[in-house]
Amino acid sequence: MDNWKLKEHPQLSRNNIVAVVVLDGWGEFKPDKYNCIHVADTPTMDSFKKSAPGRWRLLRAHGSAVGLPTEDDMGNSEVGHNALGAGRIFAQGAKLVDLALASGKIYQDEGFNYIKPSFETGTLHLIGLLSDGGVHSRLDQLQLLLKGASERGAKRIRLHILTDGRDVLDGSSVGFVETIEKDLAELRGKGVDAQIASGGGRMYVTMDRYENDWDVVKRGWDAQVLGEAPHKFKSAVEAVKKLREQPNANDQYLPPFVIVDENGKAVGPIVDGDAVVTFNFRADRMVMLAKALEYEDFDKFDRVRFPKIRYAGMLQYDGELKLPSHYLVSPPEIDRTSGEYLVHNGVRTFACSETVKFGHVTFFWNGNRSGYFDSNLEEYVEIPSDSGITFNVQPKMKALEIAERAKKAILSRRFHQVIDI
Ligand SMILES: O=C(O)[C@@H](CO)OP(=O)(O)O
Numbered sequence: 001m002d003n004w005k006l007k008e009h010p011q012l013s014r015n016n017i018v019a020v021v022v023l024d025g026w027g028e029f030k031p032d033k034y035n036c037i038h039v040a041d042t043p044t045m046d047s048f049k050k051s052a053p054g055r056w057r058l059l060r061a062h063g064s065a066v067g068l069p070t071e072d073d074m075g076n077s078e079v080g081h082n083a084l085g086a087g088r089i090f091a092q093g094a095k096l097v098d099l100a101l102a103s104g105k106i107y108q109d110e111g112f113n114y115i116k117p118s119f120e121t122g123t124l125h126l127i128g129l130l131s132d133g134g135v136h137s138r139l140d141q142l143q144l145l146l147k148g149a150s151e152r153g154a155k156r157i158r159l160h161i162l163t164d165g166r167d168v169l170d171g172s173s174v175g176f177v178e179t180i181e182k183d184l185a186e187l188r189g190k191g192v193d194a195q196i197a198s199g200g201g202r203m204y205v206t207m208d209r210y211e212n213d214w215d216v217v218k219r220g221w222d223a224q225v226l227g228e229a230p231h232k233f234k235s236a237v238e239a240v241k242k243l244r245e246q247p248n249a250n251d252q253y254l255p256p257f258v259i260v261d262e263n264g265k266a267v268g269p270i271v272d273g274d275a276v277v278t279f280n281f282r283a284d285r286m287v288m289l290a291k292a293l294e295y296e297d298f299d300k301f302d303r304v305r306f307p308k309i310r311y312a313g314m315l316q317y318d319g320e321l322k323l324p325s326h327y328l329v330s331p332p333e334i335d336r337t338s339g340e341y342l343v344h345n346g347v348r349t350f351a352c353s354e355t356v357k358f359g360h361v362t363f364f365w366n367g368n369r370s371g372y373f374d375s376n377l378e379e380y381v382e383i384p385s386d387s388g389i390t391f392n393v394q395p396k397m398k399a400l401e402i403a404e405r406a407k408k409a410i411l412s413r414r415f416h417q418v419i420d421i
Helices: 043-051 077-086 093-103 110-119 139-151 173-189 214-224 236-244 287-294 338-344 355-364 399-412
Strands: 018-021 124-130 156-163 193-201 231-233 257-259 275-278 310-315 327-329 349-354 378-383 417-420
Touching (some): 018 399, 077 338, 077 355, 093 139, 093 310, 093 327, 110 124, 110 310, 110 327, 124 139, 124 173, 124 214, 139 156, 139 173, 156 214, 173 193, 173 236, 193 214, 214 287, 231 236, 236 257, 275 287, 338 349, 349 355, 349 399, 378 399, 399 417
Parallel strands (some): 018 417, 124 156, 124 275, 231 257, 275 310, 310 327, 349 417
16 A cells, blocks of 8 residues: 655644745745846845845756756746646656657657558648747657657648747747748658648637736637638738737737648648647647647636547646646656645645736646645635736736735635745
8 A cells, every 4th residue: 555654844844834836937046136036125035135144045946857858948847847746857748849859759659650641642731830949849740740640651741830039039929930931841742741720829729828818828829720810911920920910919829820822722721531639738728729729617717619620639638627628748657746735734735826927826836736635635726827917017926815815824724835926
């Protein structure tokens, strides 16, 4: 039988309440004039630092310390919360995909073999974030996948791109599209009918998370599956350049567009018999699209058509829901997380955040697993996020409301651990 028993902590007795507060975006770095946290007035953090000098510790939140491929990889909420929640380091999606591509295992495993029969008469669609940010996806992985799939029989390929500007500089979308267009032209030279079919900015098209705003996914669905969008262009380079010229336009929020042929017909809607791969390795912003692509019963928006496709995720995005059921690379198996230990030891936990970060302190914290371990001992509270605004106009987001709920939870003395972000 598994041993879940935790030893008594040498300093913290069970009657103490532990508050775990994740300050998103807070970090220590070279104290120069470009470091906004260093330059800002931060009396609360300064007083914590001064009042407990022996207990102040810095956590490394990027690179190999959180399971990323190299020390140059910046951290992000997924890998950081996974590592904090599990208390251990697991090789993360970015690294697992690198390894599977390098060894060629990605093409031998179940997921690729599941989609492969569609290559004969159907189209292979690749949907994901076009960026080298390494947070949700990576351009070089997409390039290898395009090459690998075409060498293994994909004769017609359509790419549905989402522009970034959040993990990478705004405006870099143009360069990424030009780069991938060169790869597609090379494939065409080898007789593969490969081109970009649709696109849009990640925060406005497809990549919503935690069911905050299904309209975002619908805009993507209309362009990717139905081949319908308010903007139509002959090429993706032209699309991105032109759309960026609109007032206040930026990569994150570009409107959806489709690429059309000389007759004005969309070049790559998704139809019966096609294969689809969502090539992001990170889960949170792909789960909603995965549901739309996979679930027969679906009522979040009118899909108009629900094509019979072979769909695989780059990874399985939700281990509890087993979603999607087919995937190219096995996700990190994050087991024995702190949350599971705590319920086995009768420790009561309260976790709280706003919608767009809710899964960080639940799903990511618990090893990419949705739901409670034991609802008698845990309480998760979600504060609805603002929708229809961009967070740069409201950067404090719901911090005050979250703090109030956490305060209430602490004062209620019903919990031993209170986590919030
Ligand atoms: O918004 C997101 O998806 C990422 C950046 O791509 O940020 P975070 O890791 O903080 O969730």
